[in-house]
Amino acid sequence: MTDPPHDTTSSHADSTAPDPGVGTASRAAPPGPLIELTDLRKTYQMGTQQVHALAGVDLQLGRGEFWAILGASGSGKSTLLNVLGCLDRPTSGTYRLEGQNVAELDDDALSEFRLRHLGFIFQSFNLIPQLTVRENIELPLYYLGWEAERSADHAAVLADQVGLGDRLDHRPSELSGGQQQRVAVARALANDPPVLLADEPTGNLDSSTSDQIMALLDELSQRGKTIIMVTHENDIAEHAQHRLHMRDGIIDHIQRVT
Numbered sequence: 001m002t003d004p005p006h007d008t009t010s011s012h013a014d015s016t017a018p019d020p021g022v023g024t025a026s027r028a029a030p031p032g033p034l035i036e037l038t039d040l041r042k043t044y045q046m047g048t049q050q051v052h053a054l055a056g057v058d059l060q061l062g063r064g065e066f067w068a069i070l071g072a073s074g075s076g077k078s079t080l081l082n083v084l085g086c087l088d089r090p091t092s093g094t095y096r097l098e099g100q101n102v103a104e105l106d107d108d109a110l111s112e113f114r115l116r117h118l119g120f121i122f123q124s125f126n127l128i129p130q131l132t133v134r135e136n137i138e139l140p141l142y143y144l145g146w147e148a149e150r151s152a153d154h155a156a157v158l159a160d161q162v163g164l165g166d167r168l169d170h171r172p173s174e175l176s177g178g179q180q181q182r183v184a185v186a187r188a189l190a191n192d193p194p195v196l197l198a199d200e201p202t203g204n205l206d207s208s209t210s211d212q213i214m215a216l217l218d219e220l221s222q223r224g225k226t227i228i229m230v231t232h233e234n235d236i237a238e239h240a241q242h243r244l245h246m247r248d249g250i251i252d253h254i255q256r257v258t
């Protein structure tokens with residue numbers, strides 16, 4: 001285990017800071033919930049059959065909240081996460097993120113919106129094997145057109161924050177699973193998005209490494225990131241103050257722990 005990450009907001013004051021308006025520190029927060037889902041539905045046509053993966057989800061999520069999404073296989077967890085991540089569009093209903101109705105964005109605008117608002121952490125890390133740690137962390141910044149030097153500097157700051165400042169030139173295959181997931185967390189943080197989406201983030205890790213990654217997510221949550229995590233493990237879900245249980249495409253119930 002390495003040192004806990006340093007304050008992720010501190011870099012805003014230096015020359016590596018994201019563009020004005022990008023970072024949460026400089027973005028004026030519109031009133032209302034961070035995320036609002038209204039009668040959200042996703043229907044798949046399978047031959048003559050319709051599968052209602054999401055069958056009417058109403059939900060409001062606030063800034064800085066930590067949510068776990070639980071439920072049996074096939075209950076709609078991944079579909080919900082994909083819609084929240086703007087990776088998939090709902091069949092009907094409304095999804096607002098920071099007041100923006102995402103249905104109003106065309107595909108290009110949606111990609112840019114995703115880059116600025118959402119960071120992704122996957123079970124299988126999804127790092128690019130040919131790229132170094134630094135280059136993997138830089139990817140979102142590359143797509144946003146950051147200058148090479150500034151983006152390399154910022155990636156180094158982020159690697160340091162997740163305890164991998166001495167591994168910048170390593171490739172993913174030279175790292176442990178826990179270290180690879182730390183790189184993925186740093187990449188998710190690169191553009192300082194308000195929301196982190198995590199899909200079984202500890203699913204490929206042993207229990208002590210899982211604890212380290214969850215400690216990192218806890219810390220990010222305390223610093224104001226909204227975290228939405230799919231998991232089937234109760235001890236992992238216990239890190240979240242809001243536990244949403246899905247059943248057959250609807251919210252079965254929400255447990256709130258204060």
Ligand code: ADP
Pocket residue numbers: 044045046051052053071072073074075076077078079080
């Ligand atoms: P979970 O993540 O909880 O296991 P999913 O969101 O993956 O559930 O799936 C919800 C339902 O939607 C399931 O019945 C699944 O078979 C169906 N489904 C998911 N994706 C597709 C797809 N691309 N095409 C058809 N059916 C799908």
